[in-house]
Amino acid sequence: MSAFDKYLHEVIVRAAHEAQEDGSATIDAQHLLLSLAAGAGSQGSQGSQGNQGSQGSTAQQVLASVGLDRDAVREALDREFEHSLSTVGVSPVGHDLPRPSPASQQPKMGASARLALERSFASARKKDQRSEHLLLGILQAQVGTVPRALALAGIDQAELVDRVRQAAPTSGAEGHEAVQRLLQQAVAQGGLPGILAEVRDGDGQWFGTAGVADTTRPGRKRSQHDRFRIGSISKTFVATVVLQLAAEGRLSLDDTAEQWLPGVVHGHHHDGAGVDVRMLLNHTSGIFNYTDDQEALNRRETHSPESLVQIAMSHPPTFTPGSDSGSDSGSAWAYSNTNYVLAGMIVERATGRALAEEITERISRPLGLTGTYLPHGGDPVILGPHSRHYTKLFRTDPGAPVHDATEFDSSMFWAAGGMISTAGDLNRFFGALLGGRILPPDQQRDMFTTVPTRDWIPDSAYGLGVSSVRLPCGETVWGMGGALFGSWSYAYGTRDGSRMVTANVNGDWSDGGWDDPIGIFTDLLEAEFCRRRDT
Known part of the structure; x- marks a missing residue:
């Protein structure tokens, strides 16, 4: 001993x-x-x-x-x-x-x-x-x-x-100098307010940060406890709940949207009878993306899931589900937040409980994800310690005004991107998910069966709520990214989940040669995973 x-x-x-x-x-x-x-x-x-x-x-x-x-x-x-x-x-x-x-x-x-x-x-x-x-x-x-x-x-x-x-500095710090330099460059050259990253490698952990959590309090650094809005990483949680229900026999991936939500996917040539649950989860449904109609979103201060779907139904489909994209997969693909609003509605219909409760009971509580939750309704507050979130409202010029977007009604994103979490929680979740400790083998296979993407993250493929990204060095990582006003995040790792990197920026812009924060995240992943490949 x-x-x-x-x-x-x-x-x-x-x-x-x-x-x-x-x-x-x-x-x-x-x-x-x-x-x-x-x-x-x-x-x-x-x-x-x-x-x-x-x-x-x-x-x-x-x-x-x-x-x-x-x-x-x-x-x-x-x-x-x-x-x-x-x-x-x-x-x-x-x-x-x-x-x-x-x-x-x-x-x-x-x-x-x-x-x-x-x-x-x-x-x-x-x-x-x-x-x-x-x-x-x-x-x-x-x-x-x-x-x-x-x-x-x-x-x-x-x-x-x-x-x-x-x-007690966490172990392995000597192996992450390149990542720390990138964090500092993201602030000094990229112009971001703050950035954090956590790396987990087997039994080792490293956390780094640069910049500030609050621009009105320059001495307040970002913390490992920081909670932040995770955007579309929420989709991975929703897909996991759907696949757990499938494993329990409470629904099937071959069930149609019409079976679970009669008359909801209807109008302007949308047909719920031709869209199954799998299509919703891997974005091959062709259903219009409601967030592409900002004018309609802005007509209400708060939204129900039904009102979000109604926005989508007021437009024709992006394509007919099952149509040939010309790619090897034979299926057209288009990212649509509406798909996951519908998936969340199906979870609630199948379980009789709120989606937020299902995520907490099935994922957050069993894994000890104490900083991870889906806000109820339009609750604008981030509970617990958090940094401020800053947005330029998608304006790209360096002189664009910066707005504080920390508190806002998140009902417009709900199952598609409304969750809040921490870097440590996301590493724990994806480590368990990629490592096969959450889903049974059949559902694990379903989740990680991918289709090619289009007009999305470069060199990526999409499964059921997860994606793979091939880095410039040829290494492939698995996980998900998310972007909301003032908060962009990436959580990716090895296919077995033994090594994970989660990063978050509390601004939604990037200067210094990066087109957007995704460029920074890609460089961080390459610094961590491609370095390991070469050593």
Whole structure:
């Protein structure tokens, strides 16, 4: 057993004692935090590099630097408990609420602790793991007892995370200098407000950023916690839910739109009886793209899915489904956001639940994607930590005015592009999806069966909610991209999901020789994947 393994064992043993003191049947993330704050173990952060018993681990030192020792953490957790009681109308002052008696059985590892440990292990190779990585895994949670306790204690969680990262740089940083240079060039030469990128490679993780999160606060950098609008990457989540329903026998990819949504795909030569679910997911339906009619979109402040489809039905189809494109696939192709609005409507019809709930219950919650969700209705707010989103409204001249588009009614995009996520969540999701850990084999095969694209991303092919892109060096990566007002994102990786790169810019323009942010993203992917190919 390595020195770090012994240290980890001692941390968990102490956390079990903390759980027993609470009378809890599970070890949760807050018990791990208490254990680290108490300085569990004598190996400290250095593992085999030496005993730090007299000074405590680096994790303990970082916590102490912001005034958090074991007693302070316990006090913060007690205040969080009292706050939780007050939210349900129970006053701790007027009630006798002694601590539960110690649990009679050894506590088991709870879900929040398991997720914290998983995040810890992802942040460094095993040989590089330190106490700071354990602390980082705990602090990366955006919801739950730990974030609420820190807030009640007056601790800025993002600032604390930055301190931990400074104490324990994530492993593999020496291999990403080219990516970091590109991030800096995207701001200095491309004129973007800010950019971030996260790379995951097996058990290693690297995060880089340049520029700012808020142009009115120049000192505020973009953070690994930043949530942002992911645009069409939402389509991958929707397609995954549809394929899960297909695996459960609740629908078939051969079902027609007319079967599920009678009379909806009708008008101006649209015919839902000739469009099946597979055509919706791989954009071979020919249905008009409603976002091409901005005048109609602007007539309403908010939209229902039905109103978006009605806009599309007021135009003729782009082509007749099943028509020959002249390509090897034999099928015409055109990207249409209407396809995924219809797919979302079919999910809701098949399940009887809101699409947002299906995504949360089937994907976000099981994978621990705490920063990933589809807003309900037209909710304009990005919940949780986020950078500002800036747009030039598609004007290309360098002097075009810049507008803040952080808050806007997202109902006009919904299933086609309305979701919010983080770089870490997207890497986790695509890593699991590409690695075959979300869909059964038959549905996995369906998702990654591609058709050629047209007038879209160069050198790309499209499956069911996913795409492949052949880089200039010949390497092919898989994932999806998304673009909305003020937020463009790319999430691509190897076919087995073992290596992933997610990048986001909080501006929708690009100068300095790049036509748009896609050029920057392509250069980032080439720097990461083509470099690896050559080494």
